[in-house]
Amino acid sequence: MRKGILALPAAALLLAGCSKDKETLRIFTWADYIDPDLVERFEKENGCQVKIDIFDSNEIMLAKLQAGANGYDVIFPSSYMVSKLARDGMLENLRDRGILDDPMRLPNIRHIDPDYRKCALDPDMKFGVPYMVTYTGVAWRDDREPLVSTPPDESWSVFDRADLKGRVTLLDDMRETLGAALRFCGHSINTRDPAELAAARDVVIRWKKNIAKFENEQYKSGVAGGEFVLVHGYSGDIGQTQLDEEGGLAPDLNHVRFFLPKEGFSLSCDEMAVPVTAPNKELAYKFINFLHDPEVAAQNMEYTAYWCPNAGAKAILREKNPEMAANPMIFPDPEDLERGEVIDDLGDDLALYTRVWDEIKASENK
Numbered sequence: 010m011r012k013g014i015l016a017l018p019a020a021a022l023l024l025a026g027c028s029k030d031k032e033t034l035r036i037f038t039w040a041d042y043i044d045p046d047l048v049e050r051f052e053k054e055n056g057c058q059v060k061i062d063i064f065d066s067n068e069i070m071l072a073k074l075q076a077g078a079n080g081y082d083v084i085f086p087s088s089y090m091v092s093k094l095a096r097d098g099m100l101e102n103l104r105d106r107g108i109l110d111d112p113m114r115l116p117n118i119r120h121i122d123p124d125y126r127k128c129a130l131d132p133d134m135k136f137g138v139p140y141m142v143t144y145t146g147v148a149w150r151d152d153r154e155p156l157v158s159t160p161p162d163e164s165w166s167v168f169d170r171a172d173l174k175g176r177v178t179l180l181d182d183m184r185e186t187l188g189a190a191l192r193f194c195g196h197s198i199n200t201r202d203p204a205e206l207a208a209a210r211d212v213v214i215r216w217k218k219n220i221a222k223f224e225n226e227q228y229k230s231g232v233a234g235g236e237f238v239l240v241h242g243y244s245g246d247i248g249q250t251q252l253d254e255e256g257g258l259a260p261d262l263n264h265v266r267f268f269l270p271k272e273g274f275s276l277s278c279d280e281m282a283v284p285v286t287a288p289n290k291e292l293a294y295k296f297i298n299f300l301h302d303p304e305v306a307a308q309n310m311e312y313t314a315y316w317c318p319n320a321g322a323k324a325i326l327r328e329k330n331p332e333m334a335a336n337p338m339i340f341p342d343p344e345d346l347e348r349g350e351v352i353d354d355l356g357d358d359l360a361l362y363t364r365v366w367d368e369i370k371a372s373e374n375k
Contacts, residue, residue: 031056031057031058032055032056032057032058032289032292033057033058033059033060033289034051034057034058034059034060034082034083034289034292034293034296035059035060035062035080035081035082035083035288035289036059036060036061036062036081036082036083036084036085036296037061037062037063037064037070037073037074037078037081037083037084037085038061038062038063038064038083038084038085039063039064039065039085039279040063040065040226041249041313042085042141042279042313043061043300043309043312043313044308044309044311044312044313046308046312047299047300047305047308047309047312048061051295051296051299054299055292055295057292059296062081065181065225065226066181066182066183066225067086067087067089067090067182067184068183070084070086070090071086071090071093071094074094074099074284079284079286080286080288081284081286081287082283082284082287082288082289082290082292082293082296083281083282083283083287083293083296083297084281084282084283084284085140085279085280085281085282086137086279086280086282087277087278087279087280087352088129088130088131088137088277088278088279088280088351088352089130089184089277089351089352089353089354089355090354091130091131091136091137091280091282092130092131092136092353092354093354093356093359094136094282094284095135095136096354096356098285099284099285099286100136100137100282100283100284100285101136101282101283101284101285101287101290102135102136103115103134103135103136103137103138103283104133104134104135105135108294109134114291114294114295114298115138115294115297115298115301116298117298117299117301117302117303118134118138118298118301120301120303120306120319120320120321120322121134121138121139121301121318121319121320122318122319122320122323123320124318125139125142125278125318128276128351129278130351130353130354131280136280136282137280137281137282138280138281138282138297138301139278139279139280139281139317139318140278140279140280140281140300140317141245141278141279141313141315141316141317142276142277142278142315142316142317142318143243143244143245143276143277143278143279143315143316144243144244144269144274144275144276144341144346144349145180145185145188145189145241145242145243145244145274145275145276145277146241146242146244146247146267146268146269146270146274147161147163147165147167147239147240147241147242147267147268147270148232148239148240148242148247148250148265148266148267149161149167149232149238149239149240149265149266149267149268150232150235150238150239150264150265150266151264151266152264153235153238153264155172155173156173156238156239159172161239161268163268163269163270163271164193164270164271164272165189165190165192165193165270165272166193167239168216168219168220168241169215169216169219170219171219173219173238173239174218174219175219175220175221176221176236176237176238176239177219177220177221177237177238177239177240177241178220178221178222178223178224178228178231178237178240178241178242179213179216179217179220179223179224179241180223180224180225180228180241180242181222181223181224181225182225183362183363183366184198184275184352184362185241185275185352186213186223186241187206187209187210187213187362187365187366188274188275188350188352189241189270189274189275190208190209190210190212190213190216191205191206191209192270192272192273192274192275192350193209193212193270193272194208194209194212195272196208196209197350198273198275198350198352199350199352199353199355201355201358201361203361206361206362206365207365209365210365210368210369213369214368214369214372217369217372221237224240228240228241228242228246229242229246229247229249229250230250232247232250232265233250233265244267244314244315244338244339244341245313245314245315245316245338245339246314247265247267247314247338248267248314248315248336248338248339249313249314250265251265251314251338267338269341269345269348269349270348271348272348273348273349273350274348274349274350275349275350275351275352276346276349276350276351276352277351277352278318281296281297281300283297300317301317301319303319303321303322303324303325304322304325305322306319306321306322307319307322307323307325307326307329310322310326310333310339311326311329311330311333314333314336314338314339315339316339316340323340
């Protein structure tokens with residue numbers, strides 16, 4: 010998800026030698042998700058070094074952690090994955106340990122937007138502090154045929170269009186893509202009904218005939234450069250493709266449009282959580298607190314094009330970059346958000362999704 014920051018392979022990250030003079034903060038997050046200037050600033054202010062490793066889906070992150078990648082200090086899972094990790098005893102309980110109430114550790118959480126907490130899976134922030142909110146929808150090029158003559162009707166049904174075959178992508182993410190098909194069928198993205206999941210499976214298999222590939226990263230540059238004319242993607246990713254180096258809209262990329270499908274869409278928040286195995290927990294708390302300083306959060310939003318639910322940061326952004334603050338891709342209209350559904354933790358029923366997702370991947374295009 011997001012703009013280019015250097016990342017190390019997981020094995021190298023966990024085995025790499027550290028400077029004897031500096032503490033090392035190890036982060037596991039999505040791609041392009043933190044302004045590198047802010048990382049450098051944190052290093053200077055705290056006399057430490059920051060090492061970043063990336064993942065491209067919550068399930069891949071979980072698999073690596075379960076396989077023993079236990080050297081991370083801060084991880085950035087989505088809310089539903091925070092719930093699972095917490096249930097499995099893998100995360101620090103910030104509330105019970107008194108971390109949230111310690112004015113010396115996380116004082117900046119007072120800036121968390123109360124509107125966000127109304128829809129949060131963990132409004133008390135027991136196991137994770139919100140980082141960025143994302144909405145998943147569809148981006149398209151309004152200067153490429155056949156979309157010039159026949160624009161999308163702002164429905165998930167656009168992936169049924171045979172005239173777009175080979176020029177569209179779907180996210181390579183089980184919950185997101187099955188969630189899109191479930192909403193298209195009129196069902197909850199958190200359903201536990203095998204029949205509803207089977208219907209969604211059949212829809213995705215039908216869509217699969219038209220897509221170039223399932224894709225989580227290159228779809229951004231693909232739609233920006235015109236390789237793809239329509240993509241399933243995250244709001245912030247698409248927002249990034251529209252920005253120039255100063256954070257304004259790039260004139261040559263104004264042809265990238267975005268919509269939240271009328272049938273509904275997924276809404277999620279990536280959170281900052283501290284694993285129980287974190288070797289540098291105090292430095293982790295400093296980093297989380299740093300990212301919720303309103304000035305820092307505002308700068309980070311300009312870089313990522315995602316909404317950080319920090320009330321002070323949004324006010325700063327309105328003054329500093331009113332064009333971005335008015336961008337509905339970052340701050341959708343309230344009536345649009347009403348169609349959004351938060352991805353929830355499914356517990357043991359996640360196996361239902363894994364089974365149908367495997368069936369989708371194993372299916373052949375005919």
